[in-house]
Amino acid sequence: MAEMISVREAAMRWNITERRVATLCKNGRIAGAEKQGNRWLIPADTQKPADQRLKTGAFRKTERAPKLPLPIGVSNYCLASSEYYYIDKTMMIKDFIDERPMVTLFTRPRRFGKTLNMDMLRTYFEKSDKDTSVYFRDKKIWACGQKYRDYQGKYSVIFLTFKDVKFDTWEETFAAIRDIFAKETRRHKELLASDKCDEYSKKTYEKLADGKVSEVELASALLDLSAMLHKHYAVAPIIIIDEYDTPIQQGYQKDYYDKVIRFMRNLFSGGFKDNQHLSFGFLTGILRVAKESIFSEMNNLSINSVLDNKYSAYFGFTADEVMEMAEYYGAADKYDEICQWYDGYRFGKTEIFNPWSVVNYFSNECEPRPFWVSTGSNDIIGEVLAQADEEIYNRLTSLVNGETFTTFIDTGVIYPQIKSNPSTIYSFLLVTGYLKALKTTPSFSGDFMCEVSLPNREISLVYNKEILQRLENLIPPSTAISVQEAIFSGDNARLKAQIQTLLTQSVSSFDTAGENFYHGFMLGLCALLGGAFVTSNRESGDGRYDIQLKPTQKGLPGILIELKAEKNCSDEKLKKLSETALQQINDKKYETELTTAGVRTIYKYGVAFSGKKVEVAVG
Missing domain, CATH: 3.40.50 (Rossmann fold)
Known part of the structure; x- marks a missing residue:
């Protein structure tokens, strides 16, 4: 019997979304695909099907009628339904x-x-x-x-x-x-x-x-x-x-x-x-x-609520609605990118796209940005983070690493609970749109136990910028500038000295217990830097890099950072560990995503931690 792979494995191999793979199976575009229960299985040697959807340029050549304007910020129904794309x-x-x-x-x-x-x-x-x-x-x-x-x-x-x-x-x-x-x-x-x-x-x-x-x-x-x-x-x-x-x-x-x-x-x-x-x-x-x-x-x-099935498709955009919208605006070939950035919410049993971000994406000439982040205050989340203990902080950083965990969710969470029970952070994050419920099970109390994850790339960037930025209180602006200068100039000695100072002066000893802390620490530090999109634990080349900084402007360098951590390392062993991290970047070809995007200069850093000691290798 031929070896079969899952939809998720196929999506990772072909660099498209799981939803797109499932649609291809459903439409008979993948030879030999079989459905077992609710899952599709695909022959392991299957090649990615050719994209037969209408491309942007071709669409614009054949469709010359003026397009309806996008309803950015329009909340009047009569206006939205008669004069805008509705x-x-x-x-x-x-x-x-x-x-x-x-x-x-x-x-x-x-x-x-x-x-x-x-x-x-x-x-x-x-x-x-x-x-x-x-x-x-x-x-x-x-x-x-x-x-x-x-x-x-x-x-x-x-x-x-x-x-x-x-x-x-x-x-x-x-x-x-x-x-x-x-x-x-x-x-x-x-x-x-x-x-x-x-x-x-x-x-x-x-x-x-x-x-x-x-x-x-x-x-x-x-x-x-x-x-x-x-x-x-x-x-x-x-x-x-x-x-x-x-x-x-x-x-x-x-x-x-x-x-x-x-x-x-x-x-x-x-x-x-x-x-x-x-x-x-x-x-x-x-x-x-x-x-x-x-x-x-x-x-x-x-x-x-966001966990109920009734009315689940009426707030936000469904997949079919986004596909139709992309066709209308001549961007059918951008659907996979829209999925990666703005899909992933689940209301009840319905997969939902962030409508504000999707509309702004088309308005921004299909250039992805974290549009949702600037639409409101997140002071409540900042207050919860101020109360968070090490376990909560490690869980949040694990989300940025692409992991999931199961937690108690109370959809009736109230503001006074923030100080009395910091674990309510997960309930707040879910109902406010910062988490997605992958699996929901009623609990004994009438609330829910949910397996949660980050919805999409936009929210991952929001975490870097808003949630992990609690480190901003620990890092003086002058130090952040020095770190930025060291990273973008490839000055590993200066970078090592700055990180060492931060670890020594700003981080208590219990915070250094696990590798998740170092990952979160570096993500938070990178989130303070300008001129780049910070992403974490994404596929590129033959594996998943730890941290990548992709420049927003041409001419700026790209950055790859691989992290290692061990307890009680000698200085010599720590140096070798950093070199191992750097070698992994090269062996796994983590620079593939950056080079494909046209980034010419790429700095690669292997960063090793042991307690409050750090070693940096640059290549």
Whole structure:
């Protein structure tokens, strides 16, 4: 019987994604491929199939029609669906109507389409003087039948977004929320002249619209406004609150957490708990924040987290959607690169691409960058890292090395747990988009045990830049510059001296226990350097290098670093160990990726550690 290999092994040999290999098997492009259960097996001697997809240049020659602009930062559904390239997510409406929970909470990482989807729901359900059905007649929901069309334009809607409520004090935060309510109240100006509303209700309306309400009065605003809309239209309204937890995160960071939690608890209790003036409610956020009793005793709340299957395909892009988008913009041959950089998320059982990064990738002329990293604050992660012990730090560095591990995940993790239980870092990283759940198993407590990994290359770079940069507090800027100069000039004596100083002055003895620490230490150090993409534990040549610095500008050198570590080494043995590391770079041809990319000058470093001693060999 012929030797067979797995999809993963084939993907590594051919330097394409596992998803692409599986697609080739499914489409009959790989002779002799067999499916056993859920796995494809491929003859070991099979050559990589020729790429028959349309190439960029050929596409542009035959397709000359102007392209729709990319919806970068567009969260208005009417605008996005009519004037930009829009990926149809309207079947989310059908799924909701079929289930019709009273209140639905969607938790997803930032920039995964939450606001756009909430505006889609608002546009579909909301009564309007304009015929808003025109924005759905060419969408999938309209083909589902009259049952679903009957919901279009049937309800009044209260729509609030807290995504920009990021202030240093509770007083400023309250003023901002009060202003958001005032603007939304004025949007329903028909209530002021309504003969269905009594004078007391109209006075309440005027105070809300003028922004002249107290904290107690604003806490009942959802209940008051929904009651008025119910009376006026004789149909209870829909309430949508987008990014509800932004003020809560800000409150935790700026020390007014208890005040914002108390206010939100009262606000949501009036608006969503036993509110007879509510048809349906929707909320979005990054965290569930349920354990603070913000949603206490809300038996009508349906929660959809990153681990749940319902609605899993509606936030972010699926593989088919990205393939179609790549074809449209004449970049079908870039699909594998898009997968390596921006695929890898798993919501429920659905593989998802980061939508923000994919859109920016096409906008950036298909030049990959870590676009997602600059879209928000990660101060919470920095605070968790400040509390992390050696085991947590070693686990995080192992992720950058391409490893996985199984850990407890609580999708209801809350901010105060950070200091009391630093191991919540994994739950935070998963729900905020920095980890992927490869395998999920319910635990005895009702939460989950998950095998986790990094989703893709973009997040690996983010780890280097944001998570491992906790070393920035240990490394003076002048030292970082000296290290950069030594690395880019091939000065091994100077590099050795700088690393030796850092190990001696900045690192406690227990940190030097394992090789993972040294790998993380060097990755963090390299992350502080400019002018290069830092990658770790990736295939090149005949093996996997430890660390590579690929220049972002032509003319700069590329860097390869191989690490070795042993305890209690003599100076002579340590020197030989560094030379062994350097020889491995040459023997395994780790420079292949850099030379293929056109990098002409490549510095190779073999770095050996023993305790706080270091030796550097350069070639």
